[in-house]
Amino acid sequence: xxxxxxxxxxxxxxxxxxxxxxxxxxxxxxxxxxxxxxxxxxxxxxxxxxxxxxxxxxxxxxxxxxxxxxxxxxxxxxxxxxxxxxxxxxxxxxxxxxxxxxxxxxxxxxxxxxxxxxxxxxxxxxxxxxxxxxxxxxxxxxxxxxxxxxxxxxxxxxxxxxxxxxxxxxxxxxxxxxxxxxxxxxxxxxxxxxxxxxxxxxxxxxxxxxxxxxxxxxxxxxxxxxxxxxxxxxxxxxxxxxxxxxxxxxxxxxxxxxxxxxxxxxxxxxxxxxxxxxxxxxxxxxxxxxxxxxxxxxxxxxxxxxxxxxxxxxxxxxxxxxxxxxxxxxxxxxxxxxxxxxxxxxxxxxxxxxxxxxxxxxxxxxxxxxxxxxxxxxxxxxxxxxxxxxxxxxxxxxxxxxxxxxxxxxxxxxxxxxxxxxxxxxxxxxxxxxxxxxxxxxxxxxxxxxxxxxxxxxxx
Amino acid sequence: xxxxxxxxxxxxxxxxxxxxxxxxxxxxxxxxxxxxxxxxxxxxxxxxxxxxxxxxxxxxxxxxxxxxxxxxxxxxxxxxxxxxxxxxxxxxxxxxxxxxxxxxxxxxxxxxxxxxxxxxxxxxxxxxxxxxxxxxxxxxxxxxxxxxxxxxxxxxxxxxxxxxxxxxxxxxxxxxxxxxxxxxxxxxxxxxxxxxxxxxxxxxxxxxxxxxxxxxxxxxxxxxxxxxxxxxxxxxxxxxxxxxxxxxxxxxxxxxxxxxxxxxxxxxxxxxxxxxxxxxxxxxxxxxxxxxxxxxxxxxxxxxxxxxxxxxxxxxxxxxxxxxxxxxxxxxxxxxxxxxxxx
Ligand SMILES: [Zn+2]
Ligand SMILES: [Zn+2]
Ligand SMILES: [Zn+2]
Numbered sequence: 182x183x184x185x186x187x188x189x190x191x192x193x194x195x196x197x198x199x200x201x202x203x204x205x206x207x208x209x210x211x212x213x214x215x216x217x218x219x220x221x222x223x224x225x226x227x228x229x230x231x232x233x234x235x236x237x238x239x240x241x242x243x244x245x246x247x248x249x250x251x252x253x254x255x256x257x258x259x260x261x262x263x264x265x266x267x268x269x270x271x272x273x274x275x276x277x278x279x280x281x282x283x284x285x286x287x288x289x290x291x292x293x294x295x296x297x298x299x300x301x302x303x304x305x306x307x308x309x310x311x312x313x314x315x316x317x318x319x320x321x322x323x324x325x326x327x328x329x330x331x332x333x334x335x336x337x338x339x340x341x342x343x344x345x346x347x348x349x350x351x352x353x354x355x356x357x358x359x360x361x362x363x364x365x366x367x368x369x370x371x372x373x374x375x376x377x378x379x380x381x382x383x384x385x386x387x388x389x390x391x392x393x394x395x396x397x398x399x400x401x402x403x404x405x406x407x408x409x410x411x412x413x414x415x416x417x418x419x420x421x422x423x424x425x426x427x428x429x430x431x432x433x434x435x436x437x438x439x440x441x442x443x444x445x446x447x448x449x450x451x452x453x454x455x456x457x458x459x460x461x462x463x464x465x466x467x468x469x470x471x472x473x474x475x476x477x478x479x480x481x482x483x484x485x486x487x488x489x490x491x492x493x494x495x496x497x498x499x500x501x502x503x504x505x506x507x508x509x510x511x512x513x514x515x516x517x518x519x520x521x522x523x524x525x526x527x528x529x530x531x532x533x534x535x536x537x538x539x540x541x542x543x544x545x546x547x548x549x550x551x552x553x554x555x556x557x558x559x560x561x562x563x564x565x566x567x568x569x570x571x572x573x574x575x576x577x578x579x580x581x582x583x584x585x586x587x588x589x590x591x592x593x594x595x596x597x598x599x600x601x602x603x604x605x606x607x608x609x610x611x612x613x614x615x616x617x618x619x620x621x622x623x624x625x626x627x628x629x630x631x632x633x634x635x636x637x638x639x640x641x
Numbered sequence: 642x643x644x645x646x647x648x649x650x651x652x653x654x655x656x657x658x659x660x661x662x663x664x665x666x667x668x669x670x671x672x673x674x675x676x677x678x679x680x681x682x683x684x685x686x687x688x689x690x691x692x693x694x695x696x697x698x699x700x701x702x703x704x705x706x707x708x709x710x711x712x713x714x715x716x717x718x719x720x721x722x723x724x725x726x727x728x729x730x731x732x733x734x735x736x737x738x739x740x741x742x743x744x745x746x747x748x749x750x751x752x753x754x755x756x757x758x759x760x761x762x763x764x765x766x767x768x769x770x771x772x773x774x775x776x777x778x779x780x781x782x783x784x785x786x787x788x789x790x791x792x793x794x795x796x797x798x799x800x801x802x803x804x805x806x807x808x809x810x811x812x813x814x815x816x817x818x819x820x821x822x823x824x825x826x827x828x829x830x831x832x833x834x835x836x837x838x839x840x841x842x843x844x845x846x847x848x849x850x851x852x853x854x855x856x857x858x859x860x861x862x863x864x865x866x867x868x869x870x871x872x873x874x875x876x877x878x879x880x881x882x883x884x885x886x887x888x889x890x891x892x893x894x895x896x897x898x899x900x901x902x903x904x905x906x907x908x909x910x911x912x913x914x915x916x917x918x919x920x921x922x923x924x925x926x927x928x929x930x931x932x933x934x935x936x937x938x939x940x941x942x943x944x945x946x947x948x949x950x951x952x953x954x955x956x957x958x959x960x961x962x963x964x965x966x967x968x969x970x971x972x973x974x975x976x977x978x979x980x981x982x983x984x
Contacts, residue, residue: 354844357939362942448802451850454974455850458849465943
């Protein structure tokens with residue numbers, strides 16, 4: 182192949198065939214363009230307030246780009262890296278050094294929060310308890326809250342995640358396949374915020390304490406191609422980690438992902454077009470509140486009625502939507518049951534209680550976006566910022582297994598949830614149920630775990 | 642037969658499997674034809690509906706089912722609630738249309754009670770605006786509107802990818818059929834899309850950036866083209882229709898021209914529509930209810946109100962809405978599909 186000059190600077194030799202639009206450009210022009218496009222997204226959507234404290238729950242690329250743009254545009258953002266450690270042996274270990282290096286290179290503080298710290302259960306322990314099938318449900322539900330809880334621990338009201346356009350497109354197709362219009366309508370929002378049902382508590386150390394129930398989420402790389410993120414990482418010598426879930430057999434998300442990959446091969450632009458269609462269709466969803474998306478100032482903010490409801494945004498948990506699991510086979514079975522019931526005029530008899538569906542079907546696990554918030558476990562128990570710890574325990578009374586053992590009775594009393602929009606009565610997290618999904622899952626885990634449970638380390 | 646209750650006496654001319662399937666199939670289609678019951682039309686003023694016939698299993702089966710439906714109406718009330726105008730659009734751009742003509746005659750022999758027309762897709766190039774849009778845009782020449790219409794092959798040669806070609810052909814076919822229906826006084830168009838096909842359309846149009854147009858393409862609604870679209874087969878899977886068509890007596894098989902499925906040589910030659918067709922072929926096999934669910938849910942999307950004066954896309958004629966690219970008379974999806982239009 183003859184050397185092509187870069188289509189942008191016309192001087193350097195083109196080294197890159199841009200995945201987004203097949204233009205041939207040189208590496209410096211590519212990285213500059215990548216950053217400029219990220220800045221454009223951020224500015225066009227008013228993602229940040231000047232001086233805002235922002236936790237980066239994401240990859241080396243997002244952290245690096247935000248750090249660069251923050252300085253370049255003088256946004257005065259107070260950036261902190263936030264990592265979640267699910268506690269999967271071998272999964273995080275190899276990336277630990279990279280994350281630490283990333284934090285050191287960028288000179289950004291790093292906070293690692295482990296599932297064990299937050300929930301009393303690492304994913305390895307969950308897998309040891311319930312087996313490989315279905316554990317993604319736990320991972321997703323736990324992750325959804327973990328970022329918010331971690332952010333609150335850092336007193337940060339805004340978490341940015343590394344969702345890229347491939348992820349968002351995948352979510353659009355997945356929600357079409359699952360027939361989930363509400364999620365379709367929310368999935369393309371660049372900002373999701375969970376309105377707090379909890380009144381802001383008093384000042385803490387002169388600052389307003391951030392409640393984990395009111396953490397804003399945004400996706401600054403929502404219009405960036407996954408392949409370009411990889412390229413950017415390569416040329417900037419940043420680490421990039423695959424976001425493939427360890428336990429990811431065929432499921433709605435897997436099916437959607439395969440479609441996206443095939444679409445990309447046929448017409449690379451179609452990834453962006455799926456997102457565009459998703460945004461347009463969101464406006465056609467009956468009762469949609471996103472009618473002014475992109476037009477008015479906060480039009481692209483999806484208000485989330487219930488925090489439980491918003492896991493689609495977090496990726497992994499989306500399979501555990503209130504109306505079913507992520508397994509196509511499970512859903513097929515349920516739909517056929519409904520069809521038969523409808524034919525017999527007995528539809529109500531087979532519709533499963535929501536709680537039961539969550540707790541038992543669990544779905545087939547699927548890919549989930551981890552966004553490289555990688556960490557070791559156990560190294561951070563003492564890192565809770567001073568002064569916040571006590572306040573947080575009051576605000577986040579999530580029970581660990583130890584606490585649960587000493588109070589089994591109330592748990593049983595709470596086992597009849599009533600439908601309402603409010604807070605989880607255990608932990609205060611926004612939930613349409615009396616007890617939120619995380620607490621329900623924990624209940625199940627804690628009940629099943631033998632009292633002698635010292636099998637920490639996931640021995641099986 | 643059509644319109645009868647599932648428990649009605651069996652037709653002895655049907656084979657056993659058919660006796661079991663047929664009422665359910667018929668019922669699903671007939672209930673979609675509710676607005677064309679006899680009582681909804683005045684005597685002597687039958688409503689004319691256009692049925693585009695591709696000679697595929699779906700449209701041929703629809704023609705059969707509706708013929709039976711009308712016979713049933715006549716038997717019960719002495720007249721039918723509607724008339725059918727059957728249109729075949731020939732797509733062999735160069736060859737003479739003798740094969741199509743002969744095939745259409747065969748269909749006519751079987752169902753002589755309807756009106757039949759044959760058209761050629763190549764006729765779209767003489768429709769207003771089409772040739773000039775392609776010619777000016779593609780060639781950047783000074784040839785103004787007085788140039789002779791492009792041939793279909795010339796027009797297609799401007800489209801550089803399989804996706805663009807398939808997409809554009811679909812749009813032009815829809816435009817031709819819609820225009821034909823309006824010219825010939827048809828009140829509605831009865832598309833023979835199966836559930837499977839509608840699911841394909843939904844995902845393919847999504848991937849082509851045409852999400853905003855989907856309600857008009859998959860639901861029984863007044864299309865923005867000033868004519869009503871109906872999808873009476875929307876509750877039947879393609880595989881159900883194919884199975885059914887093979888069991889009707891006398892066989893429909895002879896009326897059906899099977900698509901010669903051209904195996905995709907490479908993804909470069911695959912279109913987005915091909916991809917979605919292959920995808921739902923396999924989903925339909927394992928998860929038929931999921932396919933149906935996709936169609937049921939997207940059917941709930943609400944088409945926005947279309948104002949008469951609203952600007953339409955020059956190619957697909959869908960309303961441009963407020964978010965159309967300012968300098969363009971094309972919608973987002975059509976900008977993508979026409980390779981010479983800068984994004
Ligand atoms: Zn350059
Ligand atoms: Zn809770
Ligand atoms: Zn258009």
